[in-house]
Amino acid sequence: MDQETFSALRETVQRFVSERLVPNEDRLESEDAVPLEIIQEMRELGLFGLSIPEEYGGLGLNMAEEAEVIYELGRTAFAYRSVIGTTVGIGSQGIVIDGTEAQKREWLPQLASGEKMASFALTEPGAGSDAASIKTKATKDGDVYRLNGTKRYITNAPRAGMFTVMARSEPDVAGPGAITAFIVPAGTKGMSFGKPDKKMGQKGTITTDVIFEDAVVPAANIIGGVPGRGFKTAMKVLDRGRIHLSALASGMSQRLLEEQVRYASERQQFGEKIGSFQLVQALIADSRVDGYASKVMVSDVARRFDAGEKVSADVACTKYFTSEAVGRVADRTVQIFGGAGYMAEYKAERFYRDVRLLRIYEGTSQIQQIIIAKALLREAGLSV
Ligand code: COS
Numbered sequence: 080m081d082q083e084t085f086s087a088l089r090e091t092v093q094r095f096v097s098e099r100l101v102p103n104e105d106r107l108e109s110e111d112a113v114p115l116e117i118i119q120e121m122r123e124l125g126l127f128g129l130s131i132p133e134e135y136g137g138l139g140l141n142m143a144e145e146a147e148v149i150y151e152l153g154r155t156a157f158a159y160r161s162v163i164g165t166t167v168g169i170g171s172q173g174i175v176i177d178g179t180e181a182q183k184r185e186w187l188p189q190l191a192s193g194e195k196m197a198s199f200a201l202t203e204p205g206a207g208s209d210a211a212s213i214k215t216k217a218t219k220d221g222d223v224y225r226l227n228g229t230k231r232y233i234t235n236a237p238r239a240g241m242f243t244v245m246a247r248s249e250p251d252v253a254g255p256g257a258i259t260a261f262i263v264p265a266g267t268k269g270m271s272f273g274k275p276d277k278k279m280g281q282k283g284t285i286t287t288d289v290i291f292e293d294a295v296v297p298a299a300n301i302i303g304g305v306p307g308r309g310f311k312t313a314m315k316v317l318d319r320g321r322i323h324l325s326a327l328a329s330g331m332s333q334r335l336l337e338e339q340v341r342y343a344s345e346r347q348q349f350g351e352k353i354g355s356f357q358l359v360q361a362l363i364a365d366s367r368v369d370g371y372a373s374k375v376m377v378s379d380v381a382r383r384f385d386a387g388e389k390v391s392a393d394v395a396c397t398k399y400f401t402s403e404a405v406g407r408v409a410d411r412t413v414q415i416f417g418g419a420g421y422m423a424e425y426k427a428e429r430f431y432r433d434v435r436l437l438r439i440y441e442g443t444s445q446i447q448q449i450i451i452a453k454a455l456l457r458e459a460g461l462s463v
Contacts, residue, residue, distance in 0.1 A: 085144055092151045095124060100155040107283045108429060113162050121163055121193065128191030129167045130319075131175060135187035142319065143381040146326035150374070153330020157433050158283030160327060165235045166190050168323045169441070170197025172316045173243040173260050177303040182262060186241060195240025195265075200230040200289050201313055207231075208446050210245075211255040211310055215291060217246035222298050224248060224261065226269070226291040232440075236287045237272050240265050243302065243316075244291075245309045252307065260302040260309035269294030280432030318391050320441050321398040322384060325377045328401040328437050332370035335405070335412045335430060339363050342416055353415070362411040369404035376400055392454035399447035402437035409434045 080088070099117060107113060121127065130145050131137025140148065145167070152160040165171075171190050174182050189195045206213045215228025226246055236242075242263040249257040263270065273288030302312055340363060343354030353359050376397045383390050409431040413420035420427040438444050456463045 080138065080140060080144060085140075085147075088138070089147055089151065091124065092126075092148050095120070096151050096155050100152075100159050104156045104426070107156050107158055111282045113158050113283050117159070118162055118193075121159075125191075126163045127166045127193035127196070129163070131167075131171060131187050131191040135183055135191060137187065137191035141381075141385045142322055143378065143385055146322060146377050146381040149323055149326040150330040150333075150377070153327040154334040156283065156429075157281050157327070157331070157436075161234060161281065161284040162196075163193075164323070165199055165239070166193070166197045169199035169316050169320045170235075170239065170241070170243055172319055173199075173302050173312045174262065176315050176319075177260070177308065177312045178262075179304050182300075182302065186262065189240065196235050196238055198233055198235045198239035198242045198289075199316070200233050200236075200242050200244040200263075202231050202233070204229055204231050208443060210313065211258070213245055213247060213258065215244070215246040217248040217259060217261065217296070219248065219298070220295075223295050224298060224301075226261070226263070226294040226296055228291050230289040230291075232276060232286045233289045234284060234286050236289050237275075237285060242289065244289075245313055246291075248306045248309075255310035256307050258309040258313070259306040260312045261296050262300040262302060263294065263296055267294050267296065279435060280429065281436055282429075314391075317441055318394050319384070321394045321447075322377065322381050324437060324441055325373070325394075325397045325401040326381075328405040328434070329370065329373035329377050331430065331434055332366070332373055332401075332405045332408045335408045335427075336363070336366045336370050338426060338430075339366060339412050339415050359415060362415055366408045366411050369408050373401040373404050392451050395442070395447040395450035395454075398442060399444050399451070402434075403444060405434045406438060 099120065103114060103117065125138050128137030129140050129148055133139035149160065174186055190197050201210055203213050203215060215226065215230065217224040217226050226244065228246065244261045244263045245258050246261060247257045248259040269292045271290045273290065276286045343359050343363060344352055346353045380390055380393050380397045412427045413431050416425055416427045419425050422428060453463050
C-alpha cells in the first residue's frame with residue numbers, strides 16, 4: 080500500500096480505537112461480547128481484509144503494515160482484535176500462502192469483506208505444543224475425505240464461515256508428513272461445537288471445541304491440492320501469526336504504560352503525587368524499556384519477513400520477548416495502582432488477566448525458546 084493511503088488507514092484505526100473501542104471496554108466486559116454494531120463497523124473499515132491481497136478484495140497490507148495496525152488494536156481490550164484476528168491471520172493465511180488459485184478465488188473475497196469469518200483448527204485435547212501429534216483423522220473415500228476427531232480452544236468457531244483444519248490423512252506416514260490442511264465450510268454435516276470455554280480473561284472472545292464425526296470434505300478442499308503438506312502450512316501460518324501477536328503485545332505494553340503514567344501523575348500519597356517517588360519511577364522506566372524494545376523487535380522482524388528472509392527463529396525471539404514483556408508491564412501496572420490495581424473495576428486488573436494468554440497461545444514461551452535454540456544449534460551442525 081502506498082505510504083499516504085497507509086497513513087490514512089492507520090489514523091482511521093487510531094481514531095476508531097480511541098473513539099469507539101476504548102469507550103466500550105466496560106460494556107464489552109460486562110456483556111462478555113463485542114457489540115454487534117462494532118463488528119459491523121470493523122467490516123466497513125475493511126479490517127477483516129487487512130492481510131488479504133487486493134486482487135481478492137482485501138487491503139493487501141504487508142507484515143510490517145499489518146503489525147502497525149495490530150499495534151493500534153493492541154491498545155484496547157483484546158476481544159476486539161480477536162473478532163478479526165483469525166480471519167486476518169491464522170484462519171485465512173493457509174489459503175493465502177499455500178492455497179490454489181481456485182481456493183483463493185472462492186474464499187478470500189468473502190473473508191476480506193467480513194461476510195464470513197475464518198477459524199484455525201490445529202490444537203486438540205491431546206496435542207497442544209506437540210502439534211505434529213494431532214489425532215484427528217481424514218480418511219479418503221473416493222473423491223472425499225471423512226473427518227473424525229476433536230479440536231480444542233478454537234477461537235471464533237461458532238461464528239466462523241470456514242475453518243482451516245489440520246488432520247492426519249496419510250495412514251502410512253509417521254509424524255508431521257501425514258498431516259493435511261483442509262478447508263471446511265461451516266455447516267458441514269458431522270461438524271458440531273462444544274460449549275463456550277470459561278476463561279481467566281479475554282472477556283468477549285469466543286472459543287469452543289470443534290467436533291468432527293464423519294464430516295465429509297471434498298478432496299478439492301485440501302489446501303494447495305496436495306496431501307501431507309498441512310504441518311508446514313500450519314508452521315508458516317504460525318510464523319506470521321506470531322508477529323501479529325507480538326504487535327498486539329507491544330500495543331498493550333504502550334496502553335499500560337500510559338495507564339501507569341496517568342495514575343502516577345494523579346494519585347497522591349505522603350502529600351505528593353506518587354510519580355514523584357523514585358521507586359514508582361523505576362517501575363515506569365522499566366515498562367517503557369520493555370515496551371520500546373518490543374516495538375523495535377516487531378518492526379525489525381516484520382520488515383525482514385517482508386523482505387523474504389528466513390526469520391522463524393527471530394519471530395520466536397520476538398513472540399517470546401514481547402509476550403513476557405507485556406506480562407511484566409501489566410504486573411507493574413497493578414503494583415502502581417496498589418489496592419485499586421487488584422479491583423475488577425480498574426483496567427489494570429482486567430488487562431493483567433488478558434495478557435497472560437499471550438505467553439501461551441500460538442506457541443508457549445517454552446516452545447519459542449526451543450525454536451530459537453534449535454535453530455542456532457542446527458546452524459552449528461548439532462542435530463537436535
Ligand atoms: N516454516 C516452514 N516449515 C517449518 C517451520 C516453519 N516455521 N517449522 C517447522 N517446519 C517444517 C520443518 O522444516 C520440518 O520439515 P522437514 O521434515 O521437511 O525437515 C517439519 O516442518 C517438521 O518440523 P520439526 O521437526 O521442527 O517439527 P516438531 O514436531 O519438532 O515441532 C514445533 C516443532 C515444536 C516448533 C511445533 O510443533 C510448534 O510450533 N508447536 C507449537 C504449536 C503451536 O503454536 N500451537 C498453537 C496452536 S494455534 S493457537
